[in-house]
Amino acid sequence: MGLPVEEREPGSEASLGPAEVPEVDAPFTGEAVQARASVGESGAVREPEAPSPGAPPDTPLSLRDRLRPSRPGVVLGCLLVSALLLYWVPALGLDEAALDRMGGLGLISVLPMPTLVGAALLVVVFASLLWRTREHQGLLLFTLLATVVSLHALPAVIETEPRFATAWQHLGFLDYIDRTGSAVPDLDARWSWPGFFAVAAFVAKACGVTDLTEVIRWWPMTVQLLYLAPLFLLVRSLRAGWRAKWTGIWIFVLSGWVGQDYFSPQGFTYLLYLAFVAILLVWFRAPRVLWSTRRPGEAEVEPAGRRQQAVLLMVLIGLFAATVPAHQLTPFVMLGVLAVLVLVGRSELRGLPILFAVVVAVWIGFMAEPYWSGHFDDLFGGVGGVGSNVSTSVSGRIQGGSSTHKLVLYTRVLLAGGVLALACWGWWRRRDHKYRERSLLVLTFVPFLGFGMQSYGGEMALRVFMFALPGAALLAGLALFPRTGVTAEERDKDRVSLAPVAALLAGLLLMGGFLVARWGNEPFERIRPGEVAAMNYVYEHDKPSVRLLWLSNDTVDNVTPAMPWGARDMEKVEYVPTLAPSDPVLVSGLVKSLKDAGPNSYLMINRSQVTYLQLDVGYSTTWESRLVRNLDDRQELKKVLVNDDVTMYTLRKQPAGKVPKPDPGPIGPQVTWTPWSVVGGLAAVALVLMLTAREVVRVAVRPGVRQLQWLQSSFWFSLPLLAVLLASLVQRFMTMK
Structure with a gap:
């Protein structure tokens, strides 16, 4: 940490304490009694008459001997x-x-x-x-x-590609900050804690780095x-x-x-x-x-x-x-x-x-x-x-x-x-x-x-x-x-x-x-090259917005796809979990979901998500090929992209209506300011400053009457501020929950 500390011998486990009194680390036998008896009332330590048998040498090994x-x-x-x-x-x-x-x-x-x-x-x-x-x-x-x-x-x-879907998604947070300079809590709960993304985006821009895929590879x-x-x-x-x-x-x-x-x-x-x-x-x-x-x-x-x-x-x-x-x-x-x-x-x-x-x-x-x-x-x-x-x-x-x-x-x-x-x-x-x-x-x-x-x-x-x-x-x-x-x-x-x-x-x-x-x-956390190519295709067709349907076994709790999702244009691309039919013949539900999603919508069948369904859920090994074959037989669908890892469909005839414009929501932080909230916020600022100063005084000032007076007075002054803050928080939670 760059602080001056005493250099200790290899194997020595005791360092000088605040009173600069060496300590003898010995079991509580006769050796410990002699060690403590050698310390006088004044704190001085008497040199032992002779080293104990087998004790380490008093002089350390030279650098040459150690190397x-x-x-x-x-x-x-x-x-x-x-x-x-x-x-x-x-x-x-x-x-x-x-x-x-x-x-x-x-x-x-x-x-x-x-x-x-x-x-x-x-x-x-x-x-x-x-x-x-x-x-x-x-x-x-x-x-x-x-x-x-x-x-x-x-x-x-x-x-070939950096692994893990959520790492790719986090690139989308940096992309949004870089384009807009703001956070939008309505898009994702993580925007309520944007500190990491804001710092990462700032560092990347300061260093002139635009492609962060190698960063997530070696992170x-x-x-x-x-x-x-x-x-x-x-x-x-x-x-x-x-x-x-x-x-x-x-x-x-x-x-x-x-x-x-x-x-x-x-x-x-x-x-x-x-x-x-x-x-x-x-x-x-x-x-x-x-x-x-x-x-x-x-x-x-x-x-x-x-x-x-x-x-x-x-x-x-x-x-x-x-x-x-x-x-x-x-x-x-x-x-x-x-x-x-x-x-x-x-x-x-x-x-x-x-x-x-x-x-x-x-x-x-x-x-x-x-x-x-x-x-x-x-x-x-x-x-x-x-x-x-x-x-x-x-x-x-x-x-x-x-x-x-x-x-x-x-x-x-x-x-x-x-x-x-x-x-x-x-x-x-x-x-x-x-x-x-x-x-x-x-x-x-x-x-x-x-x-x-x-x-x-x-x-x-x-x-x-x-x-x-x-x-x-x-x-x-x-x-x-x-x-x-x-x-x-x-x-x-x-x-x-x-x-x-x-x-x-x-x-x-x-x-x-x-x-x-x-x-x-x-097998399913790995990102495949074809999946990256498919997502780039989606980003190229996300004007003004796009809905991407992906297969999930639980559309309520399992909402994280195994794909390199969300790396760009997070406010334009809506990822819609769609129930994967256990019987690959029953594809009518997928077609209906694609129609309900509206114009400019796509259905993606990707290898990583299918592997997840097979290993973690229990879908059969032939499920993917049978599903794709049955989707190919539907006249309402057409393939827009096919490679070794992805098959992507859309409707031949797009549903009526306009493609919705992206609506990321208001810029954060979103704080509802009531009179109680204003008072509580002011009390919070004063309380944080007072408590911080109190701890600095406790550590930096030598113990004495003045330090004790400051600690006591700051404690009593902080109590009403703390009460006001707690009342403000209770009022906020009770009225806005």
């Missing part, structure tokens, strides 16, 4: 190069024809065997590095980066690499050995199969979330350590001056403020983690949760009014329904479809449950070794409160696991390596431990599970 390759290091480096060659060279030979042969297990069903062997060798190399007595930082880092690139860059390299790999930076910062807060830290980050990488890393507000705000919790736990935990029969699982707070802490506080506030207008869910997870850390005594920013709660409430109550106004019960009716939200997000997604493809869904459940079970075991093993873990427990289990909000379109389980993963992965690393390794006894135990073998087995399971869970949906 000098060892024979095992050379061997492992060669094995790493071999793993990458085995992984990538055969995979580069895959073409569109090979990808078309994917089965119910997805991409792994067509990957060459050498590629799978290369993936396993990546795991072997990393686990072997954990067995070494010395920390090979460079080789560990290179293996970790190679693993991230290999896992997440594979579709970007072998597929998942890039953002996964960026996730590592805050994770490396986060592990500095752990009182753990280097093996546990590296293993925790490694498990995080191997468990990143949730698939929210595409070009989206969620993928970007997740990066902000990781940076938020890392800064919070490294610099803003309670500075004092209470000695008892159990030690805190966290290391001492990194030393920082008051000016530096004030800057870091503003960074925290900025990170949170950036997520509020960008995503619906992430600010609530940030707020929950911070509030619980304050409650369990692991954060000294006691007033920050109130500030953040006010900011979220103001944005939802005022700026996101189009999102909840008029359908309040539909949006918030699931609040408190934990059981229904869990069942919708887990068992509700494993229904019907191909029996082979169901293995992908079961694999996801088993992987998530396995990582969480390993995290619980890590907490137990740390407890058994006289360490108490609180911060990581908060990071792991606070996201589960999301089940009490709503099902989030059936995706809440995936989001909960994604937000729980940083804490769960680090606890899983502690399950394998619970000792800190700073005493001779612990280092002796580590030398004969079989934990690296357990890490190898866990890594192989997670690697194989990743390839199934992450790329199991690739």
Whole structure:
């Protein structure tokens, strides 16, 4: 972060606290008693008479010694190069024809065997590095980066078009902002949180980038690499050995199969979330350590001056403020983690949760009014329904479809449950070794409160696991390596431990599970060249507007097509989900829907959507060909585009009437200003400024009478402002719901 911190020896887990008193990290035996007895009343530390047997040398290795390759290091480096060659060279030979042969297990069903062997060798190399007595930082880092690139860059390299339909749709948000410079909440609920799209459009225009398809191609790999930076910062807060830290980050990488890393507000705000919790736990935990029969699982707070802490506080506030207008869910997870850390005594920013709660409430109550106004019960009716939200997000997604493809869904459940079970075991093993873990427990289990909000379109389980993963992965690393390794006894135990073998087995399971869970949906999440050509045809014929009918098994809940939709002209193209007949002979309903859609309407039969219906719903493998044959027999229809991936129809005789003009709705933000709303808005501005100043004073000003007076007076002044704001929000929700 560019802040001056004390340089620590490799393997040392204690840093200087606020009082600049070194701490001895030893078990609570005779060594701990002697360590504490060596600290005098004045805080001075007496030098020990002689180093304990087996203690690490007082002088660190020179840079030349650290860079000098060892024979095992050379061997492992060669094995790493071999793993990458085995992984990538055969995979580069895959073409569109090979990808078309994917089965119910997805991409792994067509990957060459050498590629799978290369993936396993990546795991072997990393686990072997954990067995070494010395920390090979460079080789560990290179293996970790190679693993991230290999896992997440594979579709970007072998597929012709960038993957995932929703990533293409998000390009349409940028296109609209670039053309009009505005947001239109009536077009899509995501326009009530336009922050990510506005910033992305500004950056793209500033850089002169007009075609963003390559951006969405490489975005998942890039953002996964960026996730590592805050994770490396986060592990500095752990009182753990280097093996546990590296293993925790490694498990995080191997468990990143949730698939929210595409070009989206969620993928970007997740990066902000990781940076938020890392800064919070490294610099803003309670500075004092209470000695008892159990030690805190966290290391001492990194030393920082008051000016530096004030800057870091503003960074925290900025990170949170950036997520509020960008995503619906992430600010609530940030707020929950911070509030619980304050409650369990692991954060000294006691007033920050109130500030953040006010900011979220103001944005939802005022700026996101189009999102909840008029359908309040539909949006918030699931609040408190934990059981229904869990069942919708887990068992509700494993229904019907191909029996082979169901293995992908079961694999996801088993992987998530396995990582969480390993995290619980890590907490137990740390407890058994006289360490108490609180911060990581908060990071792991606070996201589960999301089940009490709503099902989030059936995706809440995936989001909960994604937000729980940083804490769960680090606890899983502690399950394998619970000792800190700073005493001779612990280092002796580590030398004969079989934990690296357990890490190898866990890594192989997670690697194989990743390839199934992450790329199991690739048969229909992959974007085909013919589908891109078909959408370009639609955009060329969308003047003044066009209706595009696509096949869905559920026109109410399943409204996201598997196609590169919405990348342009989002206000001109209306995507109409149309019920796909289970019997392909019954095409009269499709013809009627096309007539009801009006003039300038098209019906698209595309390969990705058909594959989804076959794998996830259970339509037969011959359904597409029979459907197209029956549509060809209808005299009312004519084909306007045919290629290897798409067949598109329209009516020979267009229905009477004019083609409707696009009506995107009023420009946002749409705020209904009543007298109560005006008063509440003014109170919100004053309250946010006062609470922010209060936290800055708490951190930047030395404790004393003046600081205490300011904190007390600002608290009492903020209460009436808070009451006015709450009354205004209640009035808005009650009158406009």
